[in-house]
Amino acid sequence: MPPRQNRPTINQVAAAAGVTKSSVSRAFTRPEMLSEETVRKIFAAAEELGYVPNHTARALSTGRHGNIALIVPDVANPFFPPLIRAAQAEADRSDYCVFLGNSDENPKQEDKLIGRFGGQVEGFVLVSSRLSDAQIIEHAGRAPLVLINRDVPGIPRVLIDSATGVAQAVAHLAELGHRKLVYVGGPHGSWSNKQRRSAVRRAARKLGLEVVVISNEFPAFEFGRKVTPSVLATGATAAIAFDDLTAQGMLAELAEQGVAVPDDFSVVGCDDVLGAATFPALTTVSNRSVEAGRAALNLLMDMLQNQAIRDVRYVLDTSLVIRKTTGPAESALQ
Amino acid sequence: MPPRQNRPTINQVAAAAGVTKSSVSRAFTRPEMLSEETVRKIFAAAEELGYVPNHTARALSTGRHGNIALIVPDVANPFFPPLIRAAQAEADRSDYCVFLGNSDENPKQEDKLIGRFGGQVEGFVLVSSRLSDAQIIEHAGRAPLVLINRDVPGIPRVLIDSATGVAQAVAHLAELGHRKLVYVGGPHGSWSNKQRRSAVRRAARKLGLEVVVISNEFPAFEFGRKVTPSVLATGATAAIAFDDLTAQGMLAELAEQGVAVPDDFSVVGCDDVLGAATFPALTTVSNRSVEAGRAALNLLMDMLQNQAIRDVRYVLDTSLVIRKTTGPAESALQ
DNA sequence: CTGTTAGCGCATTCAC
DNA sequence: GTGAATGCGCTAACAG
Numbered sequence: 200m201p202p203r204q205n206r207p208t209i210n211q212v213a214a215a216a217g218v219t220k221s222s223v224s225r226a227f228t229r230p231e232m233l234s235e236e237t238v239r240k241i242f243a244a245a246e247e248l249g250y251v252p253n254h255t256a257r258a259l260s261t262g263r264h265g266n267i268a269l270i271v272p273d274v275a276n277p278f279f280p281p282l283i284r285a286a287q288a289e290a291d292r293s294d295y296c297v298f299l300g301n302s303d304e305n306p307k308q309e310d311k312l313i314g315r316f317g318g319q320v321e322g323f324v325l326v327s328s329r330l331s332d333a334q335i336i337e338h339a340g341r342a343p344l345v346l347i348n349r350d351v352p353g354i355p356r357v358l359i360d361s362a363t364g365v366a367q368a369v370a371h372l373a374e375l376g377h378r379k380l381v382y383v384g385g386p387h388g389s390w391s392n393k394q395r396r397s398a399v400r401r402a403a404r405k406l407g408l409e410v411v412v413i414s415n416e417f418p419a420f421e422f423g424r425k426v427t428p429s430v431l432a433t434g435a436t437a438a439i440a441f442d443d444l445t446a447q448g449m450l451a452e453l454a455e456q457g458v459a460v461p462d463d464f465s466v467v468g469c470d471d472v473l474g475a476a477t478f479p480a481l482t483t484v485s486n487r488s489v490e491a492g493r494a495a496l497n498l499l500m501d502m503l504q505n506q507a508i509r510d511v512r513y514v515l516d517t518s519l520v521i522r523k524t525t526g527p528a529e530s531a532l533q
Numbered sequence: 534m535p536p537r538q539n540r541p542t543i544n545q546v547a548a549a550a551g552v553t554k555s556s557v558s559r560a561f562t563r564p565e566m567l568s569e570e571t572v573r574k575i576f577a578a579a580e581e582l583g584y585v586p587n588h589t590a591r592a593l594s595t596g597r598h599g600n601i602a603l604i605v606p607d608v609a610n611p612f613f614p615p616l617i618r619a620a621q622a623e624a625d626r627s628d629y630c631v632f633l634g635n636s637d638e639n640p641k642q643e644d645k646l647i648g649r650f651g652g653q654v655e656g657f658v659l660v661s662s663r664l665s666d667a668q669i670i671e672h673a674g675r676a677p678l679v680l681i682n683r684d685v686p687g688i689p690r691v692l693i694d695s696a697t698g699v700a701q702a703v704a705h706l707a708e709l710g711h712r713k714l715v716y717v718g719g720p721h722g723s724w725s726n727k728q729r730r731s732a733v734r735r736a737a738r739k740l741g742l743e744v745v746v747i748s749n750e751f752p753a754f755e756f757g758r759k760v761t762p763s764v765l766a767t768g769a770t771a772a773i774a775f776d777d778l779t780a781q782g783m784l785a786e787l788a789e790q791g792v793a794v795p796d797d798f799s800v801v802g803c804d805d806v807l808g809a810a811t812f813p814a815l816t817t818v819s820n821r822s823v824e825a826g827r828a829a830l831n832l833l834m835d836m837l838q839n840q841a842i843r844d845v846r847y848v849l850d851t852s853l854v855i856r857k858t859t860g861p862a863e864s865a866l867q
Numbered sequence: 868c869t870g871t872t873a874g875c876g877c878a879t880t881c882a883c
Numbered sequence: 884g885t886g887a888a889t890g891c892g893c894t895a896a897c898a899g
Contacts, residue, residue: 206652206675208892219870224894234868254652255598256892258589259875266632266653274618280609287608287635296649298600299633301621315630318540318588319600319653341540420810444810451812476754476778478785478812542876553886558878568884590876593891871898876891883886 207248216244227252258319267499268316270300270309271326277444277472278488279326282347285492286324293500295321306330313338322499325349327390343502345495348390350512355502357494357513361391361469362398364484364517368439368467369402371482371519376528377437377465379409381430383423383449385441386415392441395469399439411435415445423448431458436528437465443473443483450477450524461526471520479523487515541582550578561586592653601833602650604634604643605660611778611806612822613660616681619826620658627834629655640664647672656833659683661724677836679829682724684846689836691828691847695725695803696732698818698851702773702801703736705816705853710862711771711799713743715764717757717783719775720749726775729803733773745769749779757782765792770862771799777807777817784811784858795860805854813857821849 213223218237225232226241233241244250258264269286271279283299290297298316302309306329313323322343328335332351338344339354346356372380382399385392396412403410411433415422423445430438430449440446446468450460458464460479468483475481494513502509547557552571559566560575567575578584592598603620605613617633624631632650636643640663647657656677662669666685672678673688680690706714716733719726730746737744745767749756757779764772764783774780780802784794792798794813802817809815828847836843 210892220893221871221895222869224892225869228894232868237869251648251651253892254649255589255592256875257894259587259593259877260892260894262875264589269633274608274621275614277611277614280611280614283633284608284635287633288637294649296632296634296653298630299603299617299621300630301618303622312625314585315628317585319630420808447810451810451814454812474754476781476785478788480785544876554877555879555886556884558876559885562878566884571884587876590891591878593893594876594878596891869899871896873894873896875894878889878891880889881887883884 206253207250208253209250211248212241212245212250215248216241264319264321265294266296266298266320267322267324267496268298268300268313268320269324269326270302270312270328272302272304272329274299274301278442278470278486282326282488282492285489286496289493289496289500295500302329304329306334310334317342321503324495324499326495343499345498345502347491347495350390353510355498355509355511355513357491357498357515359391359487359491359515359517361395361484361486361517364519365395365398365439365469366402367519368482368484369399369406369408371521371525372437372439372465372467372528373406373408375437375465375525377408377435378528379411379433379435380437380439381411381413381433381435383426383430383438383440383445384412384414385445395439395441409435415441419444420448420451423450424452427452427456431456431464437467437525439467440469442470443468443477443481446481446483446524447473447477450479450481460524465525465528467519467525475522477524482522482525483520485517485520487517490515540587541584542587543584545582546575546579546584549582550575598653598655599628600630600632600654601656601658601830602632602634602647602654603658603660604636604646604662606636606638606663608633608635612776612804612820616660616822616826619823620830623827623830623834629834636663638663640668644668651676655837658829658833660829677833679832679836681825681829684724687844689832689843689845689847691825691832691849693725693821693825693849693851695729695818695820695851698853699729699732699773699803700736701853702816702818703733703740703742705855705859706771706773706799706801706862707740707742709771709799709859711742711769712862713745713767713769714771714773715745715747715767715769717760717764717772717774717779718746718748719779729773729775743769749775753778754782754785757784758786761786761790765790765798771801771859773801774803776804777802777811777815780815780817780858781807781811784813784815794858799859799862801853801859809856811858816856816859817854819851819854821851824849 209220209223213220226238230238300312326347328349335351427449446466468481470486471483543554543557547554560572564572634646660681662683669685761783780800802815804820805817
C-alpha cells in the first residue's frame with residue numbers, strides 16, 4: 200500500500216485513554232453523551248499523541264465532507280477575488296473548507312472541475328457559470344448548487360443587478376445636462392453586458408437622452424483606449440463603460456489626447472473594482488460582489504441543513520458611486 | 534445515518550456487469566490487468582449507471598487524496614490571484630484539486646486552516662506565510678510543504694527576488710541623469726519591503742546616487758497620494774515605490790498638483806500588477822508570481838512522487854519593465 | 868454513560 | 884485473468 204501520513208488514529212487514543220473507539224469518537228462529536236471525567240481523559244490522551252480526527256474517514260462514514268466547491272471563470276479577474284474572499288470567510292464560519300476551481304471561461308473545464316470535486320463536496324457555488332442551462336440543471340439535480348450572476352429558473356441564485364446603478368448613472372448624467380451619451384459595451388455573451396446595455400437604453404429613453412452603443416469583443420483596458428476616438432466622434436459628452444477597466448482605458452486615452460475629465464467629457468465605470476485608484480477618481484456603479492459571495496454561501500449552507508431545495512432568486516441592487524469623472528455638460532466639448 | 538448522496542457504488546456496477554467489485558476496481562485503476570472484454574463490459578455498465586469512483590473512499594483506502602492546499606494571506610490582494618491561477622492550473626495538469634485558504638494575514642487563522650485541511654490533502658503551498666519559522670518547520674515535518682516568498686532553511690521554497698529588478702531601476706534612473714531619488718516604503722514587517730529597500734540603497738551607493746527613504750505603515754494607494762508632497766519636498770527627481778499601488782497613488786497626486794510625469798518627475802513601481810493600465814503607463818519591476826506559483830506546484834508534485842525531501846531554494850530574478858513614467862532628469866524639477 | 872457490532876466505498880493482498 | 888477476504892479510520896445503531 201502506497202505512502203500514508205503517519206497520524207495517530209482513534210484506536211491509539213482509545214488505548215492510551217483506556218476506553219474504546221466509540222468513546223473517543225463521541226468525545227469529538229457529542230461530548231455531552233460522555234461523563235466529564237472520560238472526556239477529559241480522552242482529550243488528554245489525544246493531545247498527548249497529537250491526534251486529529253481523520254476528515255476523510257469521517258466523510259466516508261457520514262457522507263458529510265465539510266467541503267464545498269467554488270468555481271469561477273477567472274481568479275485573476277479583479278471582480279472575483281473579493282467575492283472569493285467573502286465566500287471563503289463565510290464557509291469558514293461554518294467550519295467548511297472550500298475547493299477553488301478556475302474554469303478559464305471554458306465550459307468543458309468547468310464541467311470537468313465539477314466532476315472532479317463531485318465526490319468530496321457537499322455542494323457547489325458556480326460564479327458566472329459558462330455552462331448551458333441544461334448542464335446546470337443536471338448538476339443541480341445531483342448536489343446542492345447555487346448560482347451567482349446566472350439566472351436559471353428553479354436553481355437558487357443570487358444576482359447582482361447592475362441595472363439599478365446604471366439607471367442612476369444615466370439619471371445623474373441627465374441631471375448634469377448631458378443630452379447624448381455612449382454605452383461602451385463588454386464581452387459579447389455576457390449576461391451582465393446585456394443587462395447593462397438595456398438598462399442604459401431604457402433609462403435614456405425615459406429621460407429623453409440619445410444613446411449610441413458601441414460593441415466590443417476585446418477585453419477591458421486596451422479596448423477602452425482604442426474605442427475612445429470613435430466615442431468622441433459621436434459628439435456625445437459622456438460615456439458609460441461596461442466595466443471599470445474599460446473606463447480606465449478611456450481615461451488614459453482621453454488624458455493622452457488632452458481631453459479634460461470631467462470638464463470636457465464625463466466617464467462612468469461599472470463594478471467599482473478600482474476603488475478610488477484612478478485619476479480622476481472614477482464615478483462608477485457599486486458591485487456588491489462581497490455580499491453576493493456571502494449570500495450564496497448562506498443559501499448553500501441553508502440547503503445543506505434543511506435539505507429543502509427552495510427556488511430562491513436573491514437580487515442585489517446596485518447604486519451609483521459618484522466620484523470625480525462626471526461633471527456638468529455645459530463646459531463639455533461641442 | 535444522515536443524508537448521503539445517492540451515487541451508484543462499485544457493487545452496483547459489478548452486479549450490472551456480472552463481475553465482482555475487484556474487477557470493477559481494477560478496471561478503473563489498472564485496466565491492463567483485465568481482459569479487454571471485461572473492461573469493456575464494466576465501462577459500459579458504469580456509463581449506464583453514471584458511476585464515478587468515490588474519491589473519499591479511494592483516499593481512505595490508499596492514503597492519497599489527490600488534493601493539495603494553497604494558503605495565501607489575502608486573495609483580494611492583486612499580487613496573489615495570478616499566482617493562484619497558475620498554481621491551480623498546474624495542479625489540474627496532475628489531476629489534483631486545490632483547497633484555497635485565506636489567512637487574512639493572521640497566523641492563528643493560517644494555523645487553523647492548515648489543521649482543517651490536514652486530513653484531506655497530500656501537501657501544502659504556503660504563500661507569504663505569516664507563521665513563525667518554528668511553526669513552519671513543524672508543519673513541514675507532518676506533510677510535504679513548500680513555501681513561496683518565505684525563506685526558511687531546510688524547507689523547499691521559491692523566492693521572488695525583486696532586488697535584481699530594483700537595482701536595474703536605480704541604474705535606469707542613474708542613466709537618465711537622476712542624482713537623487715526617494716524610496717517610498719511598504720508594510721513594516723514585510724520581507725519584500727526589506728529586500729527592496731536595501732536593494733535600492735546598495736545600488737544607489739554603487740552608482741553614487743543619493744537616496745532618501747520614506748517609511749509607511751499604511752497600505753498602497755492612499756499612502757502614495759499622501760506621501761507625495763514630502764517626496765517632492767526632498768528635492769529628488771525620481772521615486773521608486775514599494776509597489777504599483779503606491780506608485781499609482783503618487784501618479785494621481787502628481788497629476789493633481791500639475792507635476793508632469795515623466796517630464797517633471799519620474800516614478801517606478803514594483804510588482805507589475807497593473808499591467809499598462811495607468812496613465813502614463815507605469816515603469817515597474819516584473820513580479821513573476823505566475824512562475825512562482827507554477828514552480829511551487831512542480832516542487833510539491835515532485836515531493837509527492839519521489840518522497841525525498843530535498844532542500845530546494847528556487848530563486849526567481851526580476852527585471853525592470855520600462856514604460857512611460859521614467860524620463861531624463863534634465864527637464865525635471867530643480 | 869459506555870462497549871459491541873457493522874458498515875461507508877474502495878484498493879489490495881492472496882488464492883484459484 | 885478473476886474472485887474472496889481484509890482493512891483504511893471513523894460513525895452509528897443496538898445493547899447493556
